Amino acid sequence: MELDGKIYLIETALAADFAVVHAFLTDYLGNLAYALTARNFNPVIAMAGRTVIADADHIVPVGVIAPDHVITPAPVLGYLIANA
């Protein structure tokens, strides 16, 4: 496809029935924060999933993750799997 005189390949966005993501931190609302390069595709695929399931290393009380440090906001999340 040509746009402003340049040729581009168009790749349409991925959509998924389920997105399974791994986070470093979550709270009881489901806000997610990630660790280092384990962030990579996680917040991106969370946005592409109709149902989002997360597993996190640590679950903390609401308010512990500072608003500036939340990467995936709670309403995106459908289910949280708690590690035993």
Add this chain to the structure above:
Amino acid sequence: MDSQNIIARRIARELRSGMLVNLGIGIPTVVANYVPQGIHVFFQSENGLIGTGPIPEEGMAHPTLTDAGGRPVTALPGASTFDSAMSFGLIRGGHLDLTVLGGLQVDQSGRLANWMIPNKMVPGMGGAMDLVCGAKRVIVAMQHTAKGKAKIVKNCTLPLTSTRAVDLIVTELAVIAFPEGRATLVETGPAVSIAQVVAATEAELVTPSHVPEMPL
């Protein structure tokens, strides 16, 4: 010095302080070992890290800190991590000063093929297409030939990575640039003659009468 280290050392001389640089897998990775003293560059791993440091010592690998190939790395003070969309936004948006990539073939106008060999299993293109299209400068680091067969060819027989020409090829035999879209010999490798380079190159090569030896 073996060919891999000759290539990496020569490319390291292209680094300038403050550059954001992405190194591909293979010979390009070795460039990080030869950053000249007093030069500070930021290395990007396209999985989401700027400030990539050396490979950690045995037993010191961090489970959530890897390069784009999944190998453990370290993060230098001042490093930053981000998601893949941000990482490729940096590349596509023209924020990357330099990428160094491996190559399977380069044609005589500088177009690179480096992502697949038909009928062979490939993991995918990875970031190659975005890097070649988006980086301000593209350097190909590769052996001059593969099993005696020229890799710098008239026309690539392998699928191209991008139609954009690369800026420089560095091999153990030569440094080749593409002024006016034509492959031009700008330096020869250590103790390598122009005739040796021409013999190992299928592409039509512009050869000035005087070609300096590459500084290492």
